[in-house]
Amino acid sequence: MEEPLETGTYVLRSLIKNIDLTADGESETVRITCVELWEENLYIGTSAGEVLHHVCFPPDPNSPNEEPSFILASRQKPPTLQTTGQGIQQILILPAVGKACVISNNTLNFYTLPELSPGYANVNPLTCGWVGGVDLEADPKDPAEGVAVMLGLRSKIRLVDVGRQSPKRFQDIDFGGCQTSVRRGDFACVADSRSYALLDVQQQRKVPLFPISSVDDHSPDLSSTFSDEASIGSGTLSRTMSPDPLRNTIQQERGHRKSSSLNVFRKDGEGLGADLLRPGSLQRYGFDSPLSRRNGSRRVSAADLLPDTSPRPELGKPLPSLPPGSFDSRPGSTSPSKPIVRLKPLIASPNSQLFLLVTGTAVDEPCVGMFVNLDGELDRGTIEFPNYPDALVVDGNGLNMASSMAGEEMGDEGYVLAVVQRSTFQGPKKDIEIQRWDIEAGEGARAKEWLNITTIYPSAVEESIGLRSIMAPVSIGMPEVAYKLAMKPIHLAAGSVTKPEPNTKREREEEDFVQRLCRFNSQIAFWHGDQISWIVRNPTVMKLDSRLRLAQATSIGSDALISPQRDLIQNIFNDIRDARTTNELDYFSLRYIRQKAALLLFMDLIVQTMANVVVSEQEKQYTEQALVESEVDPRIILAFLPTIQDEVIQSNEGIWVQGGLRTLLETFFSQNDLNKLPTTIHGPYGENILFVVKHFLQIWRRKKGNPSVTDGGQVFPTVDAALVHILLLIDGEESSGTSSSGSVRTELYAVVDNGVEGFERVVTLLEQFKRLYVLSRLYQKKKLLSMVLATWKRILSGEEDAGGEFVEGELELRKYLSKLKDRKLVIEYATWLAARNPKLGVQVFADENSRVTIPTNEALLILRQSAPNAVKDYLEFLVFGKKQSQHINELIAYYLDIVLDELKDSPESRSILIQSYETYRALTPPKPTYRQFITDNAVQAEWWHSRLRLLHLLGSSHGPAASYDVEKILTRLEPYIHELVPEMIILNGRQGYHKEALHLLTQGLGDFDTAISYCLLGGSSIFRPPSGFVPEDSLPTRDEQAILFDFLLLEFLAIENVSDRIERTGELLERFGSWFDASYVLNLLPDDWAVNVFSAFLVNSLQRLVRDKREATMTRALSMAQNLRVNDQFIEKSKEIGPILIDSEVKSP
Structure with missing residues (x-):
C-alpha cells in the first residue's frame, strides 16, 4: 500500500466526490457555499440556492478498506423573499430539538431533521442576514425543549428559543447589523461590518472591542448600523461605502421600512414577540427597548422592527488598547474621496475562556489575530496572517502547562487554520495556513505550515475553497493507519522474507481490533469544486512514518533503494524518546515508529557492512540503544545475519509484525542479497553487526519470564541459541585457554551457567564448534551429572576441545567427584581417573570429606580389579598421608615389585645404582648422607621414587612397620645385593648382623656419617627422613652402642x-x-x-x-659421712625412745 507522504499536522480525507451541484448536471457556475453534517446526513448548500441532502451508507464489513458512500436523498430549494443573492448562506443544525435553520438569499427558513421537511407549519420565512450564536458550552446532542439562537436582524440581535413545536422570541439585543457571533455561556462575541464587541447576554451589557479594519474612520459606537440586507453573510471580503452619514442614514431607514412590512413570524394574527409579552414573561433589558415592548401589547407591530430612536446609554467598558505594532494606525478621519475597506469579521473561540478576533488593514495586507477573554481584555500574544483570511477555524483547547505540572490533563494542542493567499512560483494561490495559538512567544517558536491545497488539488480555484467547523465532531476511519499498525504474518527464510500461508481469521481479528482504535475525530470540513473533505489532525504514526519514509532513502519513489539517512532517523527517535502514551493507539503507534526507526538504523549497519565500511562506535551504540528501547522482535534482527539466521524459531504462520514493518522488511530483503554479506569476524561484519546484536540479545535474555513478551516460547530459545552462536563465532578467533575477566569467553560461560532455552540446539552448536568444556558447563546447569562426567572424560581421553579451557581437567574431575552423591557415578569415574592418574584417582577413594565414602577394603578391592596401577598410590596415601601403618607390608611388596621389575628389565637402571655408589664414595668429606645424596639427585622415574619410599619403610623400626618379613624380603633381594646396598644394610641390621651392616656402610658405600648414626641408634631408622621421630625405648643401651662403635673402629682401621x-x-x-x-x-x-x-x-x-x-x-x-650421720641419728633416736622391757617367759631346759 503506497500512500503520499504526509508529515504535516493535518491531512485531508475525502468525504464525498463528484457532487451533482445542479439537477441538470450543468454545475460549472454553481459552487458549494456551506456544509453541515449530522449523524449519517450530509447537508450541502449551493450558490444556486439549493440544499442537497445526502445520506451516508456504511462500508461492507467484509471490506475494511472500503469508504462510506453517500446517496442523494433530496434536493430542496428553500423559499426566499429575495430573487437574487448568494444562494444558501447558512445551514445551522440544532440536533437537540431536531431542527435546522437555513438562510438562503437573506431569508431564514426552519426545517425538521433529518429529511428537511418544513419545520413549523405556520411560520413564514423571515428576512435575516445571519443566524447562529448557539452556546458552545452546551452539548448539541442533549435533548432540550428549545435551543437559543441569535438572529442578525437589521437593527438588533434577536434571541429566539427554537423548540420542537415552535420558535419563541424571548429577548432582543440592541446591536444592529450583526454579521457573526460566537457564544460561550452568557457571553457572546459579535461583530457588525466595522467592529467587534463583547455582549453579556443575560445582563444586557456590551463591551466595545476594536475595529475590524484599522483604516475604518467610524467610531465603534456606529458599529450597530445595518447598512444593507443583501450584504449580510454574503461572504464579500471588501466593499466600498460612502462616507456620507446622511446617505447612510437614509439607506438604513429604507431598509427598516422594508423589514417591518414582512410581519416576521406571523402566526394566527400574532407575531413571535407576542409570546414574550404574556404575564410573567417580561424581561429586564440592559439596553433601551422599543415602546411597543413596554406597553404590554400582545401583538407584534411594525414598530418592533423599526430602529430604536431613543438615546443610547454609555457602553460598559472602554476600548482596550491594541498591542503595539499589531497594525498601522490611521488618522481618525479619511478623505471623502478615498474608499473605506470593509473586511469580513472573523471570530472563533478556541476554549471556554477566549475569543479569537482578526483585524487588519486590507485584504492583501498582513493582519493579526487577537485573543480576548470574557472580561473583554486582550489575552495572550497575537498571531499573524500573511493576508486577511477568507475563513478561519480553531482546533484544540490548547496545552495548559500549569495543569500538567499540577498533575491534571494538559489538554490538546491548539491550532488555527485560515484560508489565505499564498505566494507560489506559479503565482498567488489560495491555501490553508496552519499555526499554533497556544504557544506564547517565550515558550517556543510558533511554526507555521501549509496544507498544500494546490498540490493535492491542482485544479483548485480561489472561489471554490471553503472552510468551516461543523456542529459536532465526527469519527473518521483511516485504513492506512490500520494497515501500518495491524499485525501481519511474515516468514523469515534464509536471506529473505516470505508471506506464510494466510490465516484469514486472525488477520481479520487483528485488523478489526486496530481499526476500532484508528478512529479520529474531526470537526473541520473543507470543500473545493464538487467535492468535500475532512481536515483531520494527522495521527502521530502517520506524521512520524512519513518522516521515516523520507529518511529511509535518498528519494521518495516506491522503488527507491533503502539507504537510511542516519541523522534524520536519529532525530525522529530522539523526538519520541520521552513521549508518553495515553491510550492504546498511541502505544501501538509509538511502538511501531520506534521499531521501524530501529530497523532502519540496523539496516544502515547492514548497508555499510556490505560496502565494507566500519561505522563509528557512536553509531553502533546508538543503533544498539534503539534496538533495545524499541523492543523489536530479535528474530527479525537475526534474519539479517546469514550465519545466524538458522537459529530463528517461528511457527508455521511465521512471525507476526505490524504491517508497516512487514512492508519495510519485504522491500529491503527484495533489494539486497544478504547471503553475500561478508562474514569475517575481524572485519565490518563482526565490528558493525555481531557485537551490536550480541549486546542486544544479552539484554533480551533479561526479559525471560515476562508475560508481556509475545511468542516467548519461540523468542527466548531463538535468543539463547543465537547468542551462543555469536559468542562461539567471536570466541573462536581468540586464543585457547582459561578465560579472563570481561572477555567474550566469560560472557559465553555466563550464558550457559545461567541456563538456556532451546537446550538441544545449544548442545548441537557446542558440539559443532567442538567446545566440549562449555558443553559440560551447560550440562552442569541442567544437573545432568552423568553427561558432565562423560564430556570431561571425552576431553581427557583426547577428543578435541577447541577452547582448551579444561587445563587441569583431572584435578577438576577429582574435585567434582567429591561433591557428588551418586555413588555409582563416583565409583565409575573415580576408578577411571585412578587408572588414568593414580595419584589423583585414589584421593577420591581416600577423601573423608567426600559426600560418598568408600570403605578402605572396598576401595582396595575396586582398585585391584579396575585400576591395579593405582593400588600402590592408594596404599601410599593410606600409609604416608593417613598414617595407616597396617598397610605397610603390602606397600613394601608393591615397591619391591616396581624396583625389582625395573632392575630385572633394565640394565641401565642397574648401572645407575652402581654408578651412584661410586659417585658417592668419590665425594670428599664433609659430604651428605647417602640418603640425602640420592634424594637430591633423584632420577625422575617411578621406580626411583618407589625405592626411596621402600628405604623409608624398611628403615622404620617402630610400630607395625617393624613387623615385615625380613627373610622373605631378603630372598627377593638376593639377586641384586650389589645394586641394593642400602636395603641390605637395613635388613642386616634387622637380623642383628651389625658387623656386616657396618662393613657395607663403610666399605660398600663410604657413608661414614650414617655408620656413626647406626652405632648410636642401634641400626634402627638409619634411612628415615631427617624429621623422622625415633622412640626412646627403641634406642640401644650404652654398652650396646660401645660394642657397635668397636665394630666401627675396626671398619675404619680397614x-x-x-x-x-x-x-x-x-x-x-x-x-x-x-x-x-x-x-x-x-x-x-x-x-x-x-x-x-x-x-x-x-x-x-x-x-x-x-x-x-x-x-x-x-x-x-x-x-x-652419710654412714656416720645415720649412726648418730640412730643413737639419738634410741635415747629418745629409751629401754623397753619385754616380758618373756623363760623356760628352763
Whole structure:
C-alpha cells in the first residue's frame, strides 16, 4: 500500500466526490457555499440556492478498506423573499430539538431533521442576514425543549428559543447589523461590518472591542448600523461605502421600512414577540427597548422592527488598547474621496475562556489575530496572517502547562487554520495556513505550515475553497493507519522474507481490533469544486512514518533503494524518546515508529557492512540503544545475519509484525542479497553487526519470564541459541585457554551457567564448534551429572576441545567427584581417573570429606580389579598421608615389585645404582648422607621414587612397620645385593648382623656419617627422613652402642685409603672416645701412627680416668659421712625412745 507522504499536522480525507451541484448536471457556475453534517446526513448548500441532502451508507464489513458512500436523498430549494443573492448562506443544525435553520438569499427558513421537511407549519420565512450564536458550552446532542439562537436582524440581535413545536422570541439585543457571533455561556462575541464587541447576554451589557479594519474612520459606537440586507453573510471580503452619514442614514431607514412590512413570524394574527409579552414573561433589558415592548401589547407591530430612536446609554467598558505594532494606525478621519475597506469579521473561540478576533488593514495586507477573554481584555500574544483570511477555524483547547505540572490533563494542542493567499512560483494561490495559538512567544517558536491545497488539488480555484467547523465532531476511519499498525504474518527464510500461508481469521481479528482504535475525530470540513473533505489532525504514526519514509532513502519513489539517512532517523527517535502514551493507539503507534526507526538504523549497519565500511562506535551504540528501547522482535534482527539466521524459531504462520514493518522488511530483503554479506569476524561484519546484536540479545535474555513478551516460547530459545552462536563465532578467533575477566569467553560461560532455552540446539552448536568444556558447563546447569562426567572424560581421553579451557581437567574431575552423591557415578569415574592418574584417582577413594565414602577394603578391592596401577598410590596415601601403618607390608611388596621389575628389565637402571655408589664414595668429606645424596639427585622415574619410599619403610623400626618379613624380603633381594646396598644394610641390621651392616656402610658405600648414626641408634631408622621421630625405648643401651662403635673402629682401621683411614679413625676417637676402652684402642692402633692422630682421644681418656677416680673418692667420702650421720641419728633416736622391757617367759631346759 503506497500512500503520499504526509508529515504535516493535518491531512485531508475525502468525504464525498463528484457532487451533482445542479439537477441538470450543468454545475460549472454553481459552487458549494456551506456544509453541515449530522449523524449519517450530509447537508450541502449551493450558490444556486439549493440544499442537497445526502445520506451516508456504511462500508461492507467484509471490506475494511472500503469508504462510506453517500446517496442523494433530496434536493430542496428553500423559499426566499429575495430573487437574487448568494444562494444558501447558512445551514445551522440544532440536533437537540431536531431542527435546522437555513438562510438562503437573506431569508431564514426552519426545517425538521433529518429529511428537511418544513419545520413549523405556520411560520413564514423571515428576512435575516445571519443566524447562529448557539452556546458552545452546551452539548448539541442533549435533548432540550428549545435551543437559543441569535438572529442578525437589521437593527438588533434577536434571541429566539427554537423548540420542537415552535420558535419563541424571548429577548432582543440592541446591536444592529450583526454579521457573526460566537457564544460561550452568557457571553457572546459579535461583530457588525466595522467592529467587534463583547455582549453579556443575560445582563444586557456590551463591551466595545476594536475595529475590524484599522483604516475604518467610524467610531465603534456606529458599529450597530445595518447598512444593507443583501450584504449580510454574503461572504464579500471588501466593499466600498460612502462616507456620507446622511446617505447612510437614509439607506438604513429604507431598509427598516422594508423589514417591518414582512410581519416576521406571523402566526394566527400574532407575531413571535407576542409570546414574550404574556404575564410573567417580561424581561429586564440592559439596553433601551422599543415602546411597543413596554406597553404590554400582545401583538407584534411594525414598530418592533423599526430602529430604536431613543438615546443610547454609555457602553460598559472602554476600548482596550491594541498591542503595539499589531497594525498601522490611521488618522481618525479619511478623505471623502478615498474608499473605506470593509473586511469580513472573523471570530472563533478556541476554549471556554477566549475569543479569537482578526483585524487588519486590507485584504492583501498582513493582519493579526487577537485573543480576548470574557472580561473583554486582550489575552495572550497575537498571531499573524500573511493576508486577511477568507475563513478561519480553531482546533484544540490548547496545552495548559500549569495543569500538567499540577498533575491534571494538559489538554490538546491548539491550532488555527485560515484560508489565505499564498505566494507560489506559479503565482498567488489560495491555501490553508496552519499555526499554533497556544504557544506564547517565550515558550517556543510558533511554526507555521501549509496544507498544500494546490498540490493535492491542482485544479483548485480561489472561489471554490471553503472552510468551516461543523456542529459536532465526527469519527473518521483511516485504513492506512490500520494497515501500518495491524499485525501481519511474515516468514523469515534464509536471506529473505516470505508471506506464510494466510490465516484469514486472525488477520481479520487483528485488523478489526486496530481499526476500532484508528478512529479520529474531526470537526473541520473543507470543500473545493464538487467535492468535500475532512481536515483531520494527522495521527502521530502517520506524521512520524512519513518522516521515516523520507529518511529511509535518498528519494521518495516506491522503488527507491533503502539507504537510511542516519541523522534524520536519529532525530525522529530522539523526538519520541520521552513521549508518553495515553491510550492504546498511541502505544501501538509509538511502538511501531520506534521499531521501524530501529530497523532502519540496523539496516544502515547492514548497508555499510556490505560496502565494507566500519561505522563509528557512536553509531553502533546508538543503533544498539534503539534496538533495545524499541523492543523489536530479535528474530527479525537475526534474519539479517546469514550465519545466524538458522537459529530463528517461528511457527508455521511465521512471525507476526505490524504491517508497516512487514512492508519495510519485504522491500529491503527484495533489494539486497544478504547471503553475500561478508562474514569475517575481524572485519565490518563482526565490528558493525555481531557485537551490536550480541549486546542486544544479552539484554533480551533479561526479559525471560515476562508475560508481556509475545511468542516467548519461540523468542527466548531463538535468543539463547543465537547468542551462543555469536559468542562461539567471536570466541573462536581468540586464543585457547582459561578465560579472563570481561572477555567474550566469560560472557559465553555466563550464558550457559545461567541456563538456556532451546537446550538441544545449544548442545548441537557446542558440539559443532567442538567446545566440549562449555558443553559440560551447560550440562552442569541442567544437573545432568552423568553427561558432565562423560564430556570431561571425552576431553581427557583426547577428543578435541577447541577452547582448551579444561587445563587441569583431572584435578577438576577429582574435585567434582567429591561433591557428588551418586555413588555409582563416583565409583565409575573415580576408578577411571585412578587408572588414568593414580595419584589423583585414589584421593577420591581416600577423601573423608567426600559426600560418598568408600570403605578402605572396598576401595582396595575396586582398585585391584579396575585400576591395579593405582593400588600402590592408594596404599601410599593410606600409609604416608593417613598414617595407616597396617598397610605397610603390602606397600613394601608393591615397591619391591616396581624396583625389582625395573632392575630385572633394565640394565641401565642397574648401572645407575652402581654408578651412584661410586659417585658417592668419590665425594670428599664433609659430604651428605647417602640418603640425602640420592634424594637430591633423584632420577625422575617411578621406580626411583618407589625405592626411596621402600628405604623409608624398611628403615622404620617402630610400630607395625617393624613387623615385615625380613627373610622373605631378603630372598627377593638376593639377586641384586650389589645394586641394593642400602636395603641390605637395613635388613642386616634387622637380623642383628651389625658387623656386616657396618662393613657395607663403610666399605660398600663410604657413608661414614650414617655408620656413626647406626652405632648410636642401634641400626634402627638409619634411612628415615631427617624429621623422622625415633622412640626412646627403641634406642640401644650404652654398652650396646660401645660394642657397635668397636665394630666401627675396626671398619675404619680397614679403610683402604690411608689418609681417609687416619682421618676417619681420629675423628671417631675424638668425638666418641668415651665409648671406647683406652687400652683396647691402644692395642689396635698401629705403632707407626703419630701420637697427634689420637692425642685428643688420649687426653680425653686420661681426663676421664682422673675424673672417674676423683668421683669414686668423693663418693666413698660421701658414703662414710652419710654412714656416720645415720649412726648418730640412730643413737639419738634410741635415747629418745629409751629401754623397753619385754616380758618373756623363760623356760628352763
